[in-house]
Amino acid sequence: xxxxxxxxxxxxxxxxxxxxxxxxxxxxxxxxxxxxxxxxxxxxxxxxxxxxxxxxxxxxxxxxxxxxxxxxxxxxxxxxxxxxxxxxxxxxxxxxxxxxxxxxxxxxxxxxxxxxxxxxxxxxxxxxxxxxxxxxxxxxxxxxxxxxxxxxxxxxxxxxxxxxxxxxxxxxxxxxxxxxxxxxxxxxxxxxxxxxxxxxxxxxxxxxxxxxxxxxxxxxxxxxxxxxxxxxxxxxxxxxxxxxxxxxxxxxxxxxxxxxxxxxxxxxxxxxxxxxxxxxxxxxxxxxxxxxxxxxxxxxxxxxxxxxxxxxxxxxxxxxxxxxxx
Amino acid sequence: xxxxxxxxxxxxxxxxxxxxxxxxxxxxxxxxxxxxxxxxxxxxxxxxxxxxxxxxxxxxxxxxxxxxxxxxxxxxxxxxxxxxxxxxxxxxxxxxxxxxxxxxxxxxxxxxxxxxxxxxxxxxxxxxxxxxxxxxxxxxxxxxxxxxxxxxxxxxxxxxxxxxxxxxxxxxxxxxxxxxxxxxxxxxxxxxxxxxxxxxx
Numbered sequence: 001x002x003x004x005x006x007x008x009x010x011x012x013x014x015x016x017x018x019x020x021x022x023x024x025x026x027x028x029x030x031x032x033x034x035x036x037x038x039x040x041x042x043x044x045x046x047x048x049x050x051x052x053x054x055x056x057x058x059x060x061x062x063x064x065x066x067x068x069x070x071x072x073x074x075x076x077x078x079x080x081x082x083x084x085x086x087x088x089x090x091x092x093x094x095x096x097x098x099x100x101x102x103x104x105x106x107x108x109x110x111x112x113x114x115x116x117x118x119x120x121x122x123x124x125x126x127x128x129x130x131x132x133x134x135x136x137x138x139x140x141x142x143x144x145x146x147x148x149x150x151x152x153x154x155x156x157x158x159x160x161x162x163x164x165x166x167x168x169x170x171x172x173x174x175x176x177x178x179x180x181x182x183x184x185x186x187x188x189x190x191x192x193x194x195x196x197x198x199x200x201x202x203x204x205x206x207x208x209x210x211x212x213x214x215x216x217x218x219x220x221x222x223x224x225x226x227x228x229x230x231x232x233x234x235x236x237x238x239x240x241x242x243x244x245x246x247x248x249x250x251x252x253x254x255x256x257x258x259x260x261x262x263x264x265x266x267x268x269x270x271x272x273x274x275x276x277x278x279x280x281x282x283x284x285x286x287x288x289x290x291x292x293x294x295x296x297x298x299x300x301x302x303x304x305x306x307x308x309x310x311x312x313x314x315x316x317x318x319x320x321x322x323x324x325x326x
Numbered sequence: 327x328x329x330x331x332x333x334x335x336x337x338x339x340x341x342x343x344x345x346x347x348x349x350x351x352x353x354x355x356x357x358x359x360x361x362x363x364x365x366x367x368x369x370x371x372x373x374x375x376x377x378x379x380x381x382x383x384x385x386x387x388x389x390x391x392x393x394x395x396x397x398x399x400x401x402x403x404x405x406x407x408x409x410x411x412x413x414x415x416x417x418x419x420x421x422x423x424x425x426x427x428x429x430x431x432x433x434x435x436x437x438x439x440x441x442x443x444x445x446x447x448x449x450x451x452x453x454x455x456x457x458x459x460x461x462x463x464x465x466x467x468x469x470x471x472x473x474x475x476x477x478x479x480x481x482x483x484x485x486x487x488x489x490x491x492x493x494x495x496x497x498x499x500x501x502x503x504x505x506x507x508x509x510x511x512x513x514x515x516x517x518x519x520x521x522x523x524x525x526x527x
């Protein structure tokens with residue numbers, strides 16, 4: 001079979017899977033947040049509210065697509081697509097299960113996989129900062145300025161926390177990193193890196209308590225204040241897909257990807273992978289419904305004065321240990 | 327260490343917060359799924375008004391306007407008229423030719439009910455009056471007066487004999503449509519109907 005055709009089919013299937021998991025991640029978030037606030041969550045549309053995402057999508061599509069007079073029309077209209085395309089592209093290199101002979105559970109197996117992921121998520125910032133800047137309005141501008149500052153400072157600690165894993169695995173290929181964890185998940189030797197990654201991932205995807213970029217209480221809606229209808233929806237999708245992405249990365253790098261827990265290899269690897277990603281998604285929702293938004297100066301202080309030194313220390317210690325023990 | 331720095335490192339406090347939200351996930355939810363499940367309200371709940379009748383079908387209201395002057399929200403308009411000897415609407419000399427309550431002004435205090443010398447105006451426990459038109463909230467006699475086939479109307483709370491046990495029980499109502507069609511759907515209405523049949527028979 002033509003390899004191009006295989007890649008096309010895989011991409012189409014993966015696109016559907018990612019969009020569906022976005023839709024139900026959103027529903028699950030609203031449900032879980034509802035439970036934590038002692039309410040049932042959405043339950044009006046379909047059994048158990050299961051058709052809610054479809055209804056939301058229809059609502060967003062039906063809404064008017066507004067462009068403010070003061071906006072830069074081209075960039076304003078382009079920005080959501082930058083966010084969305086970069087968010088989707090990451091899935092080109094993420095392996096979902098053990099590669100069987102002639103059957104790769106990923107679109108592509110890039111040997112610099114983790115670098116590709118980091119590069120693309122960095123480009124994703126452009127969507128948010130350009131969107132806010134091009135809106136020609138003060139709150140989106142503030143939001144995008146915050147986005148730039150926050151994401152640059154947290155990306156640094158995030159990359160630092162990942163380098164420890166790369167040193168232990170000796171490879172930057174995502175499948176290779178999972179293979180290197182067959183004896184011990186990296187969450188144990190790299191628990192400091194794991195904690196730093198978990199915190200920076202929340203900041204990186206602009207989620208509560210680090211959601212200063214959209215801070216509804218102070219910035220109306222932050223970078224997406226002026227967006228409406230489908231374009232707002234695209235930002236929304238991008239945010240959730242980024243959440244899924246960082247959950248996938250955390251699963252691959254720290255929780256052994258598709259490797260089973262307690263030797264339960266009857267359950268296929270994909271199921272393990274999905275379960276671990278779901279666990280991280282739950283943590284996201286849990287954090288959001290527990291913590292208030294952190295103040296902006298504290299956020300920056302925490303990123304530069306706490307997380308970065310810890311991540312660097314972790315990196316140095318890991319490097320020394322690996323150098324001396326082989 | 328500065329206090330702000332201390333707070334920054336207080337991981338135990340964060341864990342405590344997380345434990346609280348996690349435990350709340352399994353609590354019983356106090357939500358009442360309103361249109362399908364209805365809460366039973368207090369027995370003397372003040373809702374929509376009702377103009378009552380005597381057992382022979384005559385209106386109790388004698389058009390004295392005491393309710394109108396007692397109303398703190400100026401929500402009641404009464405225009406009295408003389409009873410025609412051939413077609414007596416009420417047992418007294420006069421009856422209410424017009425009786426209108428603006429339910430948007432009404433504060434549901436029940437002072438009209440207290441002021442009424444003939445126990446004609448009472449507050450029922452009905453509360454689902456939502457409408458898209460403002461005008462629909464001016465209730466005139468056509469909607470306030472108990473229909474002749476629906477009984478005498480709900481007696482006021484002060485009535486000798488105490489509060490009926492099933493008063494204000496709307497839990498039996500299956501849909502909001504039943505409320506729109508009137509009091510006849512309630513258990514109380516059924517009892518009143520049978521009472522009236524006994525009176526007639």
